[in-house]
Amino acid sequence: MVKLFDGINPRNREKLEKIFETQTLHVKKNTSILKSIHGDNLIGYVLNGYLEIIKNDSNGNKTIFEEIYDEDTFNTSLLTFNRGEYDILAKEDSSILLIDYESIIEEKEITKDYYLQFIKNLLEITIAKGKEKNERIEILTKKTIRNRLLEYFSIASNKHGSKFIYLPFNFTDLADYLAIDRCAMTRELKNLKEEGFIEIKGKRITLLYEKYSSSDPLINI
Amino acid sequence: MVKLFDGINPRNREKLEKIFETQTLHVKKNTSILKSIHGDNLIGYVLNGYLEIIKNDSNGNKTIFEEIYDEDTFNTSLLTFNRGEYDILAKEDSSILLIDYESIIEEKEITKDYYLQFIKNLLEITIAKGKEKNERIEILTKKTIRNRLLEYFSIASNKHGSKFIYLPFNFTDLADYLAIDRCAMTRELKNLKEEGFIEIKGKRITLLYEKYSSSDPLINI
DNA sequence: TTTTAAATGTTGCATTTGCAACATTTTGCA
DNA sequence: TGCAAAATGTTGCAAATGCAACATTTAAAA
Numbered sequence: 001m002v003k004l005f006d007g008i009n010p011r012n013r014e015k016l017e018k019i020f021e022t023q024t025l026h027v028k029k030n031t032s033i034l035k036s037i038h039g040d041n042l043i044g045y046v047l048n049g050y051l052e053i054i055k056n057d058s059n060g061n062k063t064i065f066e067e068i069y070d071e072d073t074f075n076t077s078l079l080t081f082n083r084g085e086y087d088i089l090a091k092e093d094s095s096i097l098l099i100d101y102e103s104i105i106e107e108k109e110i111t112k113d114y115y116l117q118f119i120k121n122l123l124e125i126t127i128a129k130g131k132e133k134n135e136r137i138e139i140l141t142k143k144t145i146r147n148r149l150l151e152y153f154s155i156a157s158n159k160h161g162s163k164f165i166y167l168p169f170n171f172t173d174l175a176d177y178l179a180i181d182r183c184a185m186t187r188e189l190k191n192l193k194e195e196g197f198i199e200i201k202g203k204r205i206t207l208l209y210e211k212y213s214s215s216d217p218l219i220n221i
Numbered sequence: 222m223v224k225l226f227d228g229i230n231p232r233n234r235e236k237l238e239k240i241f242e243t244q245t246l247h248v249k250k251n252t253s254i255l256k257s258i259h260g261d262n263l264i265g266y267v268l269n270g271y272l273e274i275i276k277n278d279s280n281g282n283k284t285i286f287e288e289i290y291d292e293d294t295f296n297t298s299l300l301t302f303n304r305g306e307y308d309i310l311a312k313e314d315s316s317i318l319l320i321d322y323e324s325i326i327e328e329k330e331i332t333k334d335y336y337l338q339f340i341k342n343l344l345e346i347t348i349a350k351g352k353e354k355n356e357r358i359e360i361l362t363k364k365t366i367r368n369r370l371l372e373y374f375s376i377a378s379n380k381h382g383s384k385f386i387y388l389p390f391n392f393t394d395l396a397d398y399l400a401i402d403r404c405a406m407t408r409e410l411k412n413l414k415e416e417g418f419i420e421i422k423g424k425r426i427t428l429l430y431e432k433y434s435s436s437d438p439l440i441n442i
Numbered sequence: 443t444t445t446t447a448a449a450t451g452t453t454g455c456a457t458t459t460g461c462a463a464c465a466t467t468t469t470g471c472a
Numbered sequence: 473t474g475c476a477a478a479a480t481g482t483t484g485c486a487a488a489t490g491c492a493a494c495a496t497t498t499a500a501a502a
Contacts, residue, residue, distance in 0.1 A: 055359070055362075057362075057363070061362070061363075061364070063362045065355075065358070075348065075351070077348065077352070078348070078351050078352055078355050079355070105341060105344075105345070115337075116336075116337055116340070119337070119340050119341060119344060120326060120340060123326075123340060123343060123347060124326070126344060126348055126351060127296065127298065127299070127347055129351060130296070130299050130347060130350060130351050130354060131298070131299055133351065133354040133355065133358060134299050134300070134354065136358055137286070137354060137357055137358060137361065138276070140358065140361035140362065140400065141278075141282070141284045141400040142278070142280075142400075143280075143282070143401075143402075147280065179361065179362040179363075179364065180364075181364075
């Protein structure tokens with residue numbers, strides 16, 4: 001995926017960081033960065049570390065909204081912070097560059113190509129995030145646990161063109177991502193195993209069926 | 222919401238349309254525009270009319286992915302077209318300007334301010350769409366019909382700062398949007414009415430409770 | 443290493459929900 | 473205006489699923 005400063009040399013990157021309103025945060029593992037954030041419309045760029053944007057609703061359900069690794073970008077305006085249910089947690093010691101979004105957009109002076117490049121990068125990243133969101137919506141509109149799992153497998157499998165899927169998180173978090181009860185998910189995974197649809201070894205899932213929906217031939221690697 | 226050509230005068234808009242690879246489509250009500258689209262990475266701009274991006278999955282469930290009105294913008298790359306489940310339907314006679322996305326991004330020559338403005342507009346629009354997707358994800362991660370409805374009401378109510386909600390679509394489509402069975406939804410709406418939570422008159426829903434989640438005081442208008 | 447916490451596995455059960463199969467009402471169109 | 477189609481309302485029932493309450497395994501931290 002495109003990175004925020006792709007195609008911009010260090011000197012120009014420095015210039016941009018001076019033009020924009022920025023702030024650099026250093027946070028310890030397992031702490032929230034919310035209290036250090038001022039303003040609700042910030043672009044965050046993870047210099048190093050690993051963040052999770054999670055949501056705890058009033059029913060006690062946790063959902064992982066985004067996972068943000070090294071050099072990845074997030075946008076706090078996408079969250080409805082005022083609802084008080086979101087949190088951004090550092091899962092490792094992390095450094096984060098925060099840029100005020102308005103100061104990016106309202107800049108009129110410079111028509112330098114590196115500024116244009118920056119805006120284009122931000123656009124590319126935002127589109128890519130939109131695709132991920134669409135994928136999750138595709139999954140969540142499925143009504144049964146089985147169909148959510150199969151849709152998830154299908155998308156993951158198509159991405160890498162392989163019948164092997166390596167889960168990017170543990171099963172507890174997978175259940176959160178699919179918005180289903182973890183125990184019920186385990187039950188259904190067992191069914192899928194027993195019916196010969198899948199094989200599970202740790203975080204590697206092997207798809208044993210040829211295709212899931214009508215249109216998706218699985219490539220056999 | 223920002224429009225694609227906001228802040229760009231007609232002369233410069235024309236210049237842009239010449240620089241980019243564009244195509245103008247005219248489609249009749251209730252026809253698909255997919256067959257007229259060539260390329261899978263297009264920015265669509267509705268000159269006039271009204272479109273719906275829908276998805277029919279293999280289980281026969283329909284989902285409305287996006288509603289695109291006059292002067293609104295959509296991005297075909299956000300859809301996984303190869304899965305053959307998506308369609309873009311004109312719900313009215315419509316005219317659509319299609320712009321090849323690559324031809325937008327790869328343009329290097331012009332550093333004109335109207336080009337920058339265009340990219341910024343596209344960024345703003347993409348971010349706004351991302352917010353809408355997040356809202357839907359928030360709703361779809363709720364596990365019960367009741368909680369999905371209440372979350373939907375809460376978001377709609379907060380948007381306008383009012384306890385009155387005017388549904389932007391009919392109840393059948395609302396059920397699709399919430400990814401629940403229409404009959405079950407009707408049943409639950411009846412329950413909510415009988416328990417005194419809401420009042421329904423046509424497409425206007427009145428919230429009779431003060432707040433839904435812990436953090437959201439409803440403004441009383 | 444030991445201890446503590448987190449993740450995973452399992453199962454019974456009450457509840458919710460999707461589904462089917464209708465009746466009724468509203469809307470759009472010829 | 474009248475007719476067909478779409479939208480809405482209703483209900484019984486089987487199936488799916490969330491939940492609680494555990495045991496067991498694995499991972500992290502002290």
